[in-house]
Amino acid sequence: MPGVLPDGEPVPADGSLPPQALAEPGLSGTPLAFYIHVPYCATRCGYCDFNTYTASELGGGASQATYAETAIEEVRLARKVLGAADLPVQTVFFGGGTPTMLPARDLVALLAAVRDEFGLARDAEVTTEANPESVDPAYLAELRAGGFTRISFGMQSAREHVLRVLERRHTPGRPEACVREARAAGFDHVNLDLIYGTPGESDDDWRASLDAAIGAGPDHVSAYSLIVEDGTRLAARVRRGELPMIDDDVHADRYLIADEALSAAGYSWYEVSNWAATPQGRSRHNLLYWTGANWWGVGPGAHSHVGGTRWWNVKHPSAYSQRIAAGASPAHAREVLAAEDRRVERILLELRLESGCEISLLRPAGHRAAIRAAAEGLLDAGSLAAGFAVLTRQGRLLADAVVRDLVD
DSSP, X not given: OOOOOOOOBOOOTTOOOOGGGGOTTHHHHSOEEEEEEEOBOSSOOTTOOSSOBOHHHHOSSOOSTTHHHHHHHHHHHXXXXXXXXXXXXXXXEEEESOGGGSOHHHHHHHHHHHHHHHOEEEEEEEEEEEOGGGOOHHHHHHHHHTTOOEEEEEEEOSOHXXXXXXXXXXXXXXXXXXXXXXXXXXXXXEEEEEEEOOTXXXXXXXXXXXXXHHHHOOXXXXXXXXXXXXXXXXXXXXXXXXXXXXXXXXHHHHHHHHHHHHHHTTOEEEETTEEESSGGGSOHHHHHHHTTOEEEEXXXXXXXXXXXXXXXXXXXXXXXXXXXXXXXXXXXXXXEOOHHHHHHHHHHHHTTBTTOEEGGGSXXXXXXXXXXXXXXXXXXXXXXXXXXXXXXXXXXXXHHHHHHHHHO
């Protein structure tokens, strides 16, 4: 089940932000994105601790049928809070949960609300996540006609026994078929999400999943190490000894297998867990997160950031809909980031990118750590000499440890 929200300072009932968050030129001079959370799933996968709910978990007052109307009200609230500044939206991302559990017309209506209230940049990127079993050619065609430009399918694995451990519902081969259907519907940009390190998965299983994903022809592949989160069914099975825990060395080997296979197939890494076939295929929405842009998160449990103020909504769909129905902000709490917090976050996020982070962000101890990391082959020595800390392939395996040293 989803975890507990962090504490923070109270948010005014009208959702208003501190004056410094809206100060010019920061607001209009920084790209704006929207994340729209759809908290519904047909079933809960055993490894999942996202803020999602099945029908049996929802209880009353959280109708899936009226969710789009409720979320649209938060889009309108965002317009009131951010004022009349010219803020065309650069990217919109629908995540979940399973956004495609809603009718395509609901997703299109939500996108239209963002367009009506803020306007969309001429080349705006509009993405939705989708489970392979939740779409068909007609659904995909309706999304494309409604303004969606990118779609991300949760493939996870091409091996049936691995999908069973993860409690995924789709069958092997269905994600690859989805790529073909999305292309036929007019989507130029398609992502497949993969997970490595599932208990019972072998190196050969992982290679087969990579081969299947590459063979499907998406222009983007994400590959994530499985994290066994406390409170999930998977964690309980590992704790009871029903499934083995995969050690860090296996995860590292699987990452190297992925990077080698994807690189050989013409994909380039641009963030530790993400590869794209072309620069245009990169997820612009996620790049805005990683480079400190402003974004408004719509929906229960969604997080937002504007001008150094971060806030997060109440988690349960019922509580969320009640707040919206009462004309109040659904925000649970917020924090105003200090300059040091923002400096550390820039290092944490930018170091994961192929462009790296500027060494001017580092304190003297961080500079010394960067020099040591370059000597150890974890940072690229040439880039460091040019003023940037850029992870090598070996450094990507130890990214968290490198970051900890650089921010000290």
